[in-house]
Amino acid sequence: MDVKKLLDDATGEISSANDIAILNQIRVKYLGKKGVITLMMKKLKELPKEERPKFGAVVNEVRNKLEELLSEKLEELKQKEKVERYEKIRVDVSLPGAKRDKGHLHILTKIQRELEDIFISMGFEVVEGPEVEDTWHNFDALNTPEWHPARDTQDSFYFDENTLLRTHTSPIQIRTMLEKKPPLAIISPGRVFRRDYDSTHLPMFTQMEGLYVDKDVTVRHLKYTLEEMARKIFGESAKVRLKPSYFPFTEPSYEVDVWFNGSWLEILGAGMVDPNVFKNVGYDPEEWSGFAFGLGLERIAMVKYGIRDIRDFVRNDVRFLENY
Ligand code: PHE
Numbered sequence: 001m002d003v004k005k006l007l008d009d010a011t012g013e014i015s016s017a018n019d020i021a022i023l024n025q026i027r028v029k030y031l032g033k034k035g036v037i038t039l040m041m042k043k044l045k046e047l048p049k050e051e052r053p054k055f056g057a058v059v060n061e062v063r064n065k066l067e068e069l070l071s072e073k074l075e076e077l078k079q080k081e082k083v084e085r086y087e088k089i090r091v092d093v094s095l096p097g098a099k100r101d102k103g104h105l106h107i108l109t110k111i112q113r114e115l116e117d118i119f120i121s122m123g124f125e126v127v128e129g130p131e132v133e134d135t136w137h138n139f140d141a142l143n144t145p146e147w148h149p150a151r152d153t154q155d156s157f158y159f160d161e162n163t164l165l166r167t168h169t170s171p172i173q174i175r176t177m178l179e180k181k182p183p184l185a186i187i188s189p190g191r192v193f194r195r196d197y198d199s200t201h202l203p204m205f206t207q208m209e210g211l212y213v214d215k216d217v218t219v220r221h222l223k224y225t226l227e228e229m230a231r232k233i234f235g236e237s238a239k240v241r242l243k244p245s246y247f248p249f250t251e252p253s254y255e256v257d258v259w260f261n262g263s264w265l266e267i268l269g270a271g272m273v274d275p276n277v278f279k280n281v282g283y284d285p286e287e288w289s290g291f292a293f294g295l296g297l298e299r300i301a302m303v304k305y306g307i308r309d310i311r312d313f314v315r316n317d318v319r320f321l322e323n324y
Contacts, residue, residue, distance in 0.1 A: 006036065007062055014069045020077050027070050037063045107324035108206055108313060111233075111301050112189050115208055118232045122225065124185045124210065129172040131191055135162050137171035142249040143276040157193050157203075165193035169209035170249060173273075173292055176211060177281035182288050183214035189297070199309045206297040213273065213283070213290035219252070222270060222291035226256055230267075234260045234304060245269065249277050250292055258303065265303045268295035 010030055017023040030036050040059050044052055105113075116126055138144075139151055149155055150167055157165040172188040188209040197203055212221065223242060230238040239259035247253040250271020257264040270293035275285035298310050305324060307313075312320045 003058055003062055007065065010066055011069060014066075014073050017073060017077070020074065020081070023070065023073055023077060030066055031063065031070075037066065104322075106313075106321065107301055107305075108297050110324070111297050111304075112206070112208070114233065115229065115295075115297070115300075116187065116189065118229050119187045119210065122185075122228060124187045124212075127172060127176055127186050127188050128190060129166075129169070129175050129188060131166055131193070132159070133164060133166040133171050135164065137174050138164060138166050138168075141174040141277070141280045142170050143274050143280070144248040148248060155195050157195065166190075167194055168192050168294055169207040170292070170294060172209050173211045173249070173277070174281060177213070177278075177283060182283060182290075185212045185214075186210070199311065202298070202310050202314065204314075205310070208295050208297060210270075210293040210295075211273070211290065212292075213288055215288065217272070217289040217291055219272060219291070222254075222272070222293070225291075226268075226270065226293065230258045230260075233300065234258055242270070245271075247271055249274050251275075256293070260303060261306075267299055267303060268293055270294070 010026070013026050013029075014023070017026055028035060031038065037059060041056075044056055044059070047055055120126065135151070139148065144150065156167050159165075169188050169190050169192060172186070172190075176184065176186050176188075186209075188211075190207065190209075191204055192207050193204050194201070195203060210225070212225070219242070223240060227238075227240045230240050237259075241257045241259070241264060242254040243257065245253045245255040247269060251274045253269070253271035255266055256268045256270050257266050270291065273290040273292050278285040278288055278290075298313055301307060301313070301324075302310065
């Protein structure tokens with residue numbers, strides 16, 4: 001048996017083993033129960049007595065050497081596998097992160113906040129009121145007589161004879177005046193409800209009421225306030241025009257148009273608070289005067305962004321929403 005060749009072969013195999021499983025096979029091949037070295041030890045008995053010590057010593061030496069090589073290699077392979085494992089799970093913190101789609105506020109919320117900021121900057125306070133109203137706040141106190149079409153069940157959503165979903169934000173005028181003493185300046189954004197549904201009307205839409213009560217308030221104050229709002233929303237060149245109209249709770253009453261992108265577009269209703277409304281809340285109409293307006297948020301957004309169909313606001317289609 002060429003021990004030198006055996007050692008060389010084994011050394012070569014060990015050094016070229018590139019994973020732990022192969023290294024184990026090599027260990028078994030040489031040092032296992034039926035391994036080459038083990039078999040040599042068994043052969044010891046067959047040798048003449050005087051040769052046994054020398055042969056035994058050589059085989060032992062080879063075995064020790066192989067064990068040493070095997071354990072060195074095992075360490076090396078373990079180290080290598082560890083590095084590979086870490087390499088696999090390593091995170092490169094310098095890589096750009098996965099980009100996530102970010103949401104944003106709904107266009108109506110944005111318009112609402114924009115308007116709130118504008119009116120707050122002019123000294124108005126934001127107040128809110130209930131969406132379920134009684135007919136007194138929604139109609140009677142607002143000087144809206146029994147015969148008015150808005151009171152018809154065809155036009156409104158009633159729970160019972162005296163309770164309905166508010167048809168406008170104007171009942172907030174009443175609630176505010178009953179609670180506070182003049183002078184006062186409030187705006188009130190919120191949802192309102194009517195039995196309407198087409199490309200320019202929704203059964204639920206959003207208004208912002210405005211009310212200013214003080215001494216000697218004139219139409220000029222109303223017009224200036226609306227012009228200021230229009231310039232901030234539609235740009236410095238925006239103009240405002242008042243056309244005679246009718247609301248039971250204002251006298252005189254106006255439809256208000258804004259000059260934008262080359263045409264006059266109607267955006268709101270307004271007027272001077274009717275003396276009867278002041279009487280209904282216990283204000284002396286000889287002492288106090290005021291203006292009120294109610295603007296449609298969807299309407300403002302449609303004019304500003306050229307949106308054709310009001311139903312797009314509630315369709316919840318991101319392809320529409322992400323444009324604004
Ligand atoms: N409430 C009226 C509407 O919904 C708008 C309005 C408000 C008009 C205040 C005048 C004054 O049509």
